[in-house]
Amino acid sequence: MTDLSQAIARFIETLSTAAPIKNRLSLPFTWPAELDPIAWLDAQPIFPKFYWQTRDGNEEVIALGQVKTFSDPDTAERYLAPDQRVWGGRSFDGRTERNQRCLQSFFFLPCIELSRQGENWSVAINLNEEPLRAQAALSKVTHKPQHLAGPECNILSSEHSPAFPEWSNMIDRALTAIDATELQKVVLARKTSLTLDRSLSAAQLMKASRDQNVSNFHFLLALDEKHCFVGSTPERLFERHECEMQTEALAGTIGRGNDEQHDEELAHWLLNDQKNVYENRLVVDDITSRLKGCTESLEVEQTPHLVQLRKVQHLKRDISAALHEGVPSAALLDMLQPTAAVAGLPRHLAVDFIVDNEPFARGWYSGSVGYLSAKKSEFCVAIRSALVMDNVLHLFAGAGIVPGSQPESEWKELDRKVSTLMSLLKPVPEKTAEKKFG
Numbered sequence: 001m002t003d004l005s006q007a008i009a010r011f012i013e014t015l016s017t018a019a020p021i022k023n024r025l026s027l028p029f030t031w032p033a034e035l036d037p038i039a040w041l042d043a044q045p046i047f048p049k050f051y052w053q054t055r056d057g058n059e060e061v062i063a064l065g066q067v068k069t070f071s072d073p074d075t076a077e078r079y080l081a082p083d084q085r086v087w088g089g090r091s092f093d094g095r096t097e098r099n100q101r102c103l104q105s106f107f108f109l110p111c112i113e114l115s116r117q118g119e120n121w122s123v124a125i126n127l128n129e130e131p132l133r134a135q136a137a138l139s140k141v142t143h144k145p146q147h148l149a150g151p152e153c154n155i156l157s158s159e160h161s162p163a164f165p166e167w168s169n170m171i172d173r174a175l176t177a178i179d180a181t182e183l184q185k186v187v188l189a190r191k192t193s194l195t196l197d198r199s200l201s202a203a204q205l206m207k208a209s210r211d212q213n214v215s216n217f218h219f220l221l222a223l224d225e226k227h228c229f230v231g232s233t234p235e236r237l238f239e240r241h242e243c244e245m246q247t248e249a250l251a252g253t254i255g256r257g258n259d260e261q262h263d264e265e266l267a268h269w270l271l272n273d274q275k276n277v278y279e280n281r282l283v284v285d286d287i288t289s290r291l292k293g294c295t296e297s298l299e300v301e302q303t304p305h306l307v308q309l310r311k312v313q314h315l316k317r318d319i320s321a322a323l324h325e326g327v328p329s330a331a332l333l334d335m336l337q338p339t340a341a342v343a344g345l346p347r348h349l350a351v352d353f354i355v356d357n358e359p360f361a362r363g364w365y366s367g368s369v370g371y372l373s374a375k376k377s378e379f380c381v382a383i384r385s386a387l388v389m390d391n392v393l394h395l396f397a398g399a400g401i402v403p404g405s406q407p408e409s410e411w412k413e414l415d416r417k418v419s420t421l422m423s424l425l426k427p428v429p430e431k432t433a434e435k436k437f438g
Contacts, residue, residue, distance in 0.1 A: 001030045004114075005143045007123050012138050015131055023081040026124035031116070036148060037062055038210070041220075042203035043145035046137055048108055050087045051220035052371070053210060054378070055236065058118055061371075063087045065111030065137035067126045074330035076107040077372045084109060084126055088221065089369035089382065090337060092362040099361035106223070107372065111137035151204040152428045153196040153391075161191045161360050168407035170357050177353060178403060185282050186344035186353050189398035190414050191360045195391065197428070202228035202388040208424040213310055217380035219369045229364045231385030232420060234309055235341065237368045238332055239378040243323045245332070247291075249283035250381075251341045251400055252276030252304065252315030255416045267306050267313055275404040280304050280315045282402070286340040286347070287319055294331065296322040311419050329377035333368065342366035342381060342398060363387070365396035384420045395421055 002010070007029040014025065031037070041051055041062045050063040070076035076086045088107035095104035111134045113124045125134045162170060170188055177183045202220060210218045213232040222228040238247040254270040257263030270276055288298055304315035343366070344350025354362075364387070370379030387394040397417035399410040 001028060003032070004029050004123060008138055008141055011123075011125050012135065015135050015138075020129075020131070021127055023128055024083055024124055024126050026083075026122055028120065028122045031121045035145065036207060037114070037116075038203050038207040038220075039145045039148035042148060042201065043142050044140070045142070046112070046140050047222060047224055049220065049222040050108075050110070051206060051218070052087070052369075053218040055215060055217050055234070055380075057214075060116040061087070062114040063108070063110035063112070065133065066108040067111055067128050067130050067133050068109045070107040070109075071103060071105055072330075073105055073107060073333055073372060074328060076109075077328055077330050077374075077377075080109070080372070080374055081128070082374050085113070085371045085373040087371050089364065089367055089379070090333060091364050091367040092338060092342070093355070094363065094367075096355075098355055099363060102361065102363040106221075112141070148201075148204055148207050150208050150426055151200055151424060152426050153198050153200055154428050155194050155425065156197055157195045159193045161193070162358075164407070164411060166359065167411060171401055171405060171407045171410065173357060174353065174401045175403065175405065178401070181349065182346060183349045183353065184345045185279065185340060185400055185402045186350045187340075187342050187366075187398045187400050188354070188410075189358060189362060189366065189396060190418075191365075192395040192397075192418055192422075194393045194395070194422075194425075196393060196425075197391070199391050200388055200393055202230050205386070205388065205393075205421065205424060206230045209421060212424065213384075213420060215307075215309065216384070217369075219380065219382070221364070221369065226390055228388045229382075229385065230388060230421075231369070231380075231382050233380050233382060233384045234307060234314065235381040235383060237336055237339070237370070237379040237381050239376075240323070240329055240332060241376045243296075243325065243327075245291075245295075245321045245323055247287060247319045247321070247336065249280055249287060249304075249317045249319065249341065250307070250314050251280045251283045253399075253413055253417070254313050255412075256308070256311060256313060263308075267308070270313055270315060271304065271306060275402060276315055277304065279400045279402050280317060282345050283340040284317050284319070286345055287336065290335045291319075291321055294324050294327045294335070296324060309420075311423070312413075312416050329372050332377075333379065337368050338366060339381065341400070342383065344400070362396070366398060384417060386421050393425075
């Protein structure tokens with residue numbers, strides 16, 4: 001079988017000699033065992049860049065360059081040929097009065113798409129009557145990626161927004177609103193901004209997270225060289241294959257134990273804690289009520305089961321549905337985002353409270369990331385995520401506030417969630433630091 005450079009050479013030759021090809025060309029190839037796909041992606045001078053790995057690890061995708069971009073998922077979905085996918089996502093608050101700078105949605109049909117199903121790799125180019133775009137992207141591909149080491153940097157300063165006193169006041173206001181209005185739950189978030197002593201490679205952070213945070217969706221979206229949104233999230237928004245759909249309620253959190261016995265004690269506590277079980281039930285009720293109008297049938301797991309990750313444990317209930325014929329994936333995005341797990345209930349009251357009280361705009365955090373295609377679409381919820389901007393790393397985490405929530409315990413929950421990515425940062429070895437600053 002051909003290697004990647006040979007496959008790309010064949011594409012270039014085909015485009016220069018053959019009759020016009022309308023939509024897409026695809027070739028299988030062999031990926032070299034010694035090369036990490038994220039290192040290859042990092043070396044490419046082509047934007048936008050997108051990386052995706054499914055939660056079960058069975059699918060991995062690299063998408064580069066843009067044949068066409070879309071600000072509306074419905075338009076994107078209707079544009080596609082049967083075997084094409086658009087990649088991107090929807091932000092939490094883009095194009096609102098609060099956050100004009102962030103896009104509401106960004107999807108792109110890539111010029112080049114590398115994908116792995118199981119052990120089998122293929123590379124495709126999308127043309128859509130724009131062969132010059134594909135040719136230009138192919139000509140820029142480099143086949144000499146560098147080794148991608150772990151992220152090494154020193155944290156010069158850190159800042160929480162809100163700081164704990166403001167966080168505590170915000171929770172008090174939320175509990176007052178829950179007691180006095182129809183608001184049942186609101187998810188409040190914190191941004192932790194780290195100033196580093198050197199530029200951080202988003203690809204380094206992504207690779208380290210993918211290697212350590214198993215059983216997560218992993219994603220990287222870079223619109224340019226200086227701004228990159230990355231995440232390793234345990235939460236699926238939905239997966240849709242024709243008329244079959246899977247979604248889930250992931251809400252209720254506790255940390256991991258110091259040893260096996262402590263871990264089991266925490267897990268038992270979480271499975272039986274009234275506040276966390278109630279929080280999970282609210283998410284289930286919201287999802288099922290939103291889907292009822294577009295489904296033939298709906299099945300919900302009776303009781304929550306435990307999801308154990310590297311730093312935290314969650315309560316989760318699986319939900320499956322048979323959709324009515326003709327329901328587009330873009331409509332499912334509208335129905336399900338933002339979920340009660342990242343906003344609250346009722347949705348409009350929770351979002352209003354977030355906008356009025358959180359001291360920062362969320363942007364892509366707690367939005368959704370994934371792909372749309374004619375037969376199958378899949379999106380994860382963009383939590384356990386970070387915005388990488390040169391030498392500044394913005395980390396995001398949220399906590400569901402319901403009756404019984406305590407500021408101190410919710411703050412600790414934010415710390416545990418942020419540690420999913422923050423713990424990957426390793427201090428610079430002393431000799432390297434001395435060389436840089438000596």
